[in-house]
Amino acid sequence: MxxxxxxxxxxxxxxxxxxxxxxxxxxxxxxxxxxxxxxxxxxxxxxxxxxxxxxxxxxxxxxxxxxxxxxxxxxxxxxxxxxxxxxxxxxxxxxxxxxxxxxxxxxxxxxxxxxxxxxxxxxxxxxxxxxxxxxxxxxxxxxxxxxxxxxxxxxxxxxxxxxxxxxxxxxxxxxxxxxxxxxxxxxxxxxxxxxxxxxxxxxxxxxxxxxxRGSSGWQLKTYGQAAHSSGIFKPNVGYGAVFEAARILDEFREKLSQEQYLTFNPGLIVGGSEVKYDAAKAHGEAVGKTNIISPEVDVAGDLRFLTEQQKEDARTKMRDIVAHSLPNTRAEITFTDGLPGxxxxxxxxxxxxxxxxxxxxxxxxxxxxxxxxxxxxxxxxxxxxxxxxxxxxxxxxxxxxxxxxxxxxxxxxxxxxxxxxxxxxxxx
CATH class of the missing domain: 3.40.630.10 (Zn peptidases)
Structure with a gap:
């Protein structure tokens, strides 16, 4: 006491x-x-x-x-x-x-x-x-x-x-x-x-x-050749849109994830034989079968950063990763500004x-x-x-x-x- x-x-x-x-x-x-x-x-x-x-x-x-x-x-x-x-x-x-x-x-x-x-x-x-x-x-x-x-x-x-x-x-x-x-x-x-x-x-x-930190958005689209799944990885067929999207996302993780204050998150992914993505509603639909190589994938994500320079440097690296596509695939990425840092x-x-x-x-x-x-x-x-x-x-x-x-x-x-x-x- x-x-x-x-x-x-x-x-x-x-x-x-x-x-x-x-x-x-x-x-x-x-x-x-x-x-x-x-x-x-x-x-x-x-x-x-x-x-x-x-x-x-x-x-x-x-x-x-x-x-x-x-x-x-x-x-x-x-x-x-x-x-x-x-x-x-x-x-x-x-x-x-x-x-x-x-x-x-x-x-x-x-x-x-x-x-x-x-x-x-x-x-x-x-x-x-x-x-x-x-x-x-x-x-x-x-x-x-x-x-x-x-x-x-x-x-x-x-x-x-x-x-x-x-x-x-x-x-x-x-x-x-x-x-x-x-x-x-x-x-x-x-x-x-x-x-x-x-x-x-x-x-x-x-x-x-x-x-x-500021925030901005990005949308990744990957395209592949639709074909029977038995032909995947062959030179005349290629890797398909799903593997191309996976490659890109994993390289984002490997090359950018350790930078202080920089984060990026793929919040929505849709892929398959038929894909519908509505950005305004943040809603996606996909139809696909396991024996069909997906011809399209849509990925929506955000990017957070402390300075405008950090944002622009990250976008440059992401564009470079996207540009090196797997055989018989292609990809494109677009960015939208949100709030600055x-x-x-x-x-x-x-x-x-x-x-x-x-x-x-x-x-x-x-x-x-x-x-x-x-x-x-x-x-x-x-x-x-x-x-x-x-x-x-x-x-x-x-x-x-x-x-x-x-x-x-x-x-x-x-x-x-x-x-x-x-x-x-x-x-x-």
């Missing part, structure tokens, strides 16, 4: 010493966040319980309307950016205020999730005293609420006056609409800012992202240093930049070439993009406090 009491006293003394590093105003911000937490948690439950899969345009708009009312209430001017009908996406929510104090901030969230209407629905559920589950609770409705709750605490203390902040919530981060219109306004408003803070899910209380920069690291200092001042401990290889692509990467960026400021948890996705509810209020003080210090 005496040992536990001494440890408790030591912890209290340490926290008190850390708290002395906060100004009186910052202590008020923290207290406001804590006081508002029941309201913030209620809002989180409300938005998680609305399906907003990217293709559920009504659901995305419904979540956007909820956040719009919250931003209207704290003095932001809100608007909805509609997409052209052919893009088939709900659009984006923008909340802005303009002033002359401190840095101009661009805060990034998204309203959609990967869970479409035809998938089993998982409502918000508190599993235990530190864990909740629900569709998008972590990626990224939890992060959206972290951002909003931080701004609410600042507004309630009169600390948003004369600041320039744009909060931008895209409606199709998980399945970005095609065409320039999908992100034209997003890029334009980012260019008006000095710093971008993105509230995608955090790797934990002690990690942020100064870099993220977000390389680490000194400016990004400076923001990570700010996150670290705020965390230490709050008594939460150090914050470091996480491994870029552990993160996929995100909207922040689209604007990383224009301004300093930091990501991973949202809620923490596990299992994003999968049934049973969770959020750490004990870290949730601490992440709001950290975000609020970061925004406060950047806008002074």
């Amino acid at each position: 005496r040992k536990r009491l001494l440890l408790a006293c030591a912890f209290a003394a340490t926290f008190a010493a850390q708290a002395q590093k906060l100004t009186a105003t910052e202590k008020k911000i923290v207290a406001t966040v804590q006081r508002n937490m029941p309201q913030s948690e209620k809002l989180l439950v409300q938005v998680v319980n609305i399906n907003s899969g990217t293709l559920n345009l009504k659901g995305v708009r419904e979540v956007g309307d909820i956040f719009r009312k919250e931003f209207d209430a704290i003095g932001f001017k809100t608007s909805w950016v509609d997409m052209p009908a052919e893009v088939q996406r709900a659009g984006h929510l923008v909340a802005q205020r303009k002033g002359k104090k401190g840095k101009k901030l661009f805060l990034i969230g998204h309203l959609d999730t990967v869970f479409e209407l035809d998938m089993p629905f998982s409502p918000y559920t508190q599993l235990n005293d530190s864990t909740a589950t629900g569709q998008g609770v972590n990626d990224m409705k939890g992060g959206d609420v972290v951002m909003l709750a931080a701004l609410q605490a600042l507004q309630q203390n009169g600390l948003l006056d004369n600041t320039t902040i744009t909060a931008y919530f895209t409606g199709d981060e998980e399945r970005k609409g095609t065409g320039d219109a999908a992100r034209a306004d997003f890029i334009a408003k980012a260019k008006e800012s000095d710093v971008a803070l993105a509230f995608e899910s955090a790797a934990g209380l002690h990690s942020v992202a100064t870099a993220r 977000m390389p680490p920069t000194p400016g990004n690291q400076k923001l990570a240093t700010l996150a670290d200092q705020v965390s230490r001042d709050l008594g939460f401990g150090p914050v470091t930049a996480g491994d870029p290889g552990s993160r996929g692509a995100g909207d922040v990467s689209i604007v990383a070439q224009y301004l300093d960026c930091l990501d991973g400021l949202g809620s923490s948890g596990k299992g994003a993009h999968a049934p049973g996705e969770t959020m750490n509810t004990k870290e949730f209020p601490l992440l709001v406090q950290r975000a609020a003080l970061m925004i406060y210090r950047l806008t002074r």
Whole structure:
């Protein structure tokens, strides 16, 4: 008992010493966040319980309307950016205020999730005293609420006056609409800012992202000579489309798989006597028999990278592998751009240093930049070439993009406090 009491006293003394590093105003911000937490948690439950899969345009708009009312209430001017009908996406929510104090901030969230209407629905559920589950609770409705709750605490203390902040919530981060219109306004408003803070899910209380990998797609087609299987490998017949596809994929693995931050995944393969592949629906059908050499194979995959140079170098190597076909076969590969990479920069690291200092001042401990290889692509990467960026400021948890996705509810209020003080210090 005496040992536990001494440890408790030591912890209290340490926290008190850390708290002395906060100004009186910052202590008020923290207290406001804590006081508002029941309201913030209620809002989180409300938005998680609305399906907003990217293709559920009504659901995305419904979540956007909820956040719009919250931003209207704290003095932001809100608007909805509609997409052209052919893009088939709900659009984006923008909340802005303009002033002359401190840095101009661009805060990034998204309203959609990967869970479409035809998938089993998982409502918000508190599993235990530190864990909740629900569709998008972590990626990224939890992060959206972290951002909003931080701004609410600042507004309630009169600390948003004369600041320039744009909060931008895209409606199709998980399945970005095609065409320039999908992100034209997003890029334009980012260019008006000095710093971008993105509230995608955090790797934990002690990690942020100064870099993220980009993503792109590729489609491989191989062709062979249809013939009876007894003739395979003979000079007049050749190896067929399946062996040619297997050769190429295995050479990709052998020659590119050890490069840091570079990954590629063949996510769908269809081959046979008759092949149908619909890229828009990510759906394939094939008909074939074991005694017929397949004349065609389609392979769809992704390619992830840290820099544009790494992406282009990988594509060059892949094209070269594809060009050296087996006898009586041929192959072709095409690439499609997706999200660019977000390389680490000194400016990004400076923001990570700010996150670290705020965390230490709050008594939460150090914050470091996480491994870029552990993160996929995100909207922040689209604007990383224009301004300093930091990501991973949202809620923490596990299992994003999968049934049973969770959020750490004990870290949730601490992440709001950290975000609020970061925004406060950047806008002074």
